[in-house]
Amino acid sequence: MSPRSSCSGANKMSAKIWILNHYATAKGTSTRHFDIAKELAGKGYDVTICASSFEHITRQEKKEYRNGYSLVETHDGVKFIWLKTTAYRNNGLRRVMNMLTYSYRAYMGLKKTGESPDFIIGSLMHPFAALVGCLLAKRYGCKFYFEERDLWPQTLIDLGKVSRSNPVVWLLSKLELYLYRNADRIIVLFEHAVGYVQGKGIDPCKIVHIPNGIDLARHDRHSGKLPAEYELWFRQHAGKYIAAYTGAHGLANNLDAVLDAAKITKEGNEQIHYLLIGDGPEKERLTERKRREHLTNVTLMPPVPKEQIPAILQQVHVGLLPLKDSPVFKWGISPNKLYDYMASRLPVILLCDTENSDIERSGGGVVIKEQFPVHLAGKLIEFAANPEGTKRMGQAAREYVVSHHSWNILSETLLSAVREDGTALTRGL
Known part of the structure; x- marks a missing residue:
């Protein structure tokens, strides 16, 4: 991916980071990005997490929408944009619709914020969220970090959920490679996954290992x-x-x-x-x-x-x-x-x-x-x-x-990658 001239965070007091994670939460499960974002916000970063307010575990809507399809809240210095998405009970068509409504509303909603991000992290909790992150990064001319939480579609194949010859596997493989090639950095959670990504012909210097951690x-x-x-x-x-x-x-x-x-x-x-x-x-x-x-x-x-x-x-x-x-x-x-x-x-x-x-x-x-x-x-x-x-x-x-595995340590790994990319996110740099 070519350098983006609009990423001038080195001259800013606080660079903006958008994180797209469909299932992110501020408490309970799926707090990975909130925990990272808290560390970044504490050091002067302007971090926004865009997530669905439909709870995957309980299958319940956790926010009340009076007007429109989005709500904005701040938790410990981290801004959340909650999106209303299609409700579902199982892994059928309505769950696919839930993913699609999240993706569409994330793309349209983030465009309407009037902000210009310096970094976008698109997390592959499902492929559409990461793809939206990539498309938004192209629109704003900023850095795109692709976080691959699971090795799709390889995980689906190895767990016996789909056949290698399934057309969905072909489509996911093409999307995975597209995201690899268009990302400035690829974040993996598994240490040996660096070899998996490198095996796809990707420069290992782009790959960053940030495992899960804990807020002690x-x-x-x-x-x-x-x-x-x-x-x-x-x-x-x-x-x-x-x-x-x-x-x-x-x-x-x-x-x-x-x-x-x-x-x-x-x-x-x-x-x-x-x-x-x-x-x-x-x-x-x-x-x-x-x-x-x-x-x-x-x-x-x-x-x-x-x-x-x-x-x-x-x-x-x-x-x-x-x-x-x-x-x-x-x-x-x-x-x-x-x-x-x-x-x-x-x-x-x-x-x-x-x-x-x-x-x-x-x-x-x-x-x-x-x-x-x-x-x-x-x-x-x-x-x-x-x-x-x-x-x-x-x-x-x-x-x-x-x-x-404390988040204050793991967040420094992300910062190191950012600094190598030539954009300072900390105050005073």
């Missing part, structure tokens, strides 16, 4: 009082060794491996109990499987607000991170729940055939790469018998996440 102050602030139903549950399960999973219940999350391990430990160690918190397309089937197989050492609980997770994790002994055995994970992983576990001083057990993970680097847990159920059961029995050793693992996990 917010996490620690919410580590206190338990929700009432969980306070009762933990009293009822006093003396149990609790292995917890918090997150989506989908095919990629491989929770059947956890239930398989539960069958083994039910016979070998009745002290171990599995707590699965969340929702998703597999939740009903997993609940029925638990009932049918009499897995009394498994509890499936509904999702809770993100703010309640730290208090719950304070009461458990180990964090579980099961993933489907799929080639997509060779590019690395960066799930938010991992950093929630680590910040809570929990040793983590990862089920995934991946190399050089944060768990291995930190010494904050173990990685199981094959025969997931048998080895998971064995490790849990081992952990339950060695509380001092697992406590040391949990402390190592906490120290690692403080040093490598």
Whole structure:
């Protein structure tokens, strides 16, 4: 992409950054860009996040629109433009319409702000949002950063959701390459994804690795009082060794491996109990499987607000991170729940055939790469018998996440890329 002469942020007190993320929020889940933006705003940046106000997790509208289709709010110095989009209940046509209405209203709405951005970050929560970011950057002659959250369409292929010969795969591949070539920077969340992008013929100097992270102050602030139903549950399960999973219940999350391990430990160690918190397309089937197989050492609980997770994790002994055995994970992983576990001083057990993970680097847990159920059961029995050793693992996990995954550190990676691009975003530069 050719240099944009209108990007004169070096002569400005505060450069403008627009972030397009359909699912961004100021609290709860999907706070990645809000957390980055707070760090930038605290250093004098003018940051606007454009997001849909329709909540994907709850399938509910979270704003009230009296006139028009957009609302503007400010949270901790970050401006949010909320867009009203088509409501949906499942992954059908109405969800596609939700994506399209977001994309159209984001493009039209940002044009009407009367502002001229210096940087636009288009996040691939779905391809249309990133494409709109690219088109707006061309319109304003500013820098475009393409953030590829998942490696579309490769993730869809490797998880078995679509065939490689599907016409949608061809279209997504062309769009991915277009965004790569037209981006000034490509942000990836997975460390080894640098190799994936480079394999598409892209200059590796354009690629920036910014994994997920955690707002440690917010996490620690919410580590206190338990929700009432969980306070009762933990009293009822006093003396149990609790292995917890918090997150989506989908095919990629491989929770059947956890239930398989539960069958083994039910016979070998009745002290171990599995707590699965969340929702998703597999939740009903997993609940029925638990009932049918009499897995009394498994509890499936509904999702809770993100703010309640730290208090719950304070009461458990180990964090579980099961993933489907799929080639997509060779590019690395960066799930938010991992950093929630680590910040809570929990040793983590990862089920995934991946190399050089944060768990291995930190010494904050173990990685199981094959025969997931048998080895998971064995490790849990081992952990339950060695509380001092697992406590040391949990402390190592906490120290690692403080040093490598706090947002004040990760935001500096973005700043370094910006400075290399020749546009100063900090005051006084």
